Structures are given as structure tokens and as C-alpha cells.
């Protein structure tokens with residue numbers, strides 16, 4: 001619920017700054033490791049947005065894959081099964097993307 005609330009705050013701020021009367025779409029980038037349940041986020045969003053500028057706004061969710069880079073040899077790969085060991089040199093892989101949760105863009109009228 002707090003995530004949906006934060007997104008709504010951002011969207012309303014943005015709409016106020018741009019003197020918009022209606023928010024039609026909110027695009028989100030959500031890392032696959034961000035721990036966000038898409039279905040419950042949509043559900044919370046719909047109930048929170050009701051009666052606001054964002055009533056009926058489409059929530060566009062793009063999942064960002066978990067990618068890490070080796071600390072030793074610099075190789076990048078998609079991480080599966082929480083395996084953060086570099087397949088090339090055995091070094092430790094550091095997360096590059098996949099944990100983010102942010103608003104990509106907002107469409108309004």
C-alpha cells in the first residue's frame with residue numbers, strides 16, 4: 001500500500017507542477033528483485049487513485065532484469081538463483097540493475 005501511495009504522491013506533485021487536470025498513465029520501472037508484487041500494486045493503485053487526478057490512470061509496469069557486474073573482471077551477466085559468483089573468474093558480482101522502483105514517465109492532460 002505504501003508503494004502505491006508513494007507513486008500517487010509523485011504523480012500528483014508532477015501534475016500540480018504542470019497544471020494538469022488529469023493523469024492518464026503512469027509508467028513504472030520495477031526491478032525483478034525490488035520485491036514488488038505487481039497484482040497487489042495494481043489493486044492498491046486503483047483504490048488509492050479513485051477520486052483523485054489519477055482516477056482511471058493506466059499503470060504501465062516494465063520489469064527490469066537483475067544484472068550484476070563482476071568486481072574483478074568486469075563481466076556483466078543476468079543473475080539467476082541468487083548466484084552472485086562470477087562464472088569466469090569466481091569473483092563477486094555486484095548488482096547493476098534489478099532492485100529499482102521508480103517512475104519512468106507520467107502522461108497527463
Ligand SMILES: [Zn+2]
Pocket residue numbers: 070071072073074075086087088089090091
Ligand atoms: Zn569475473
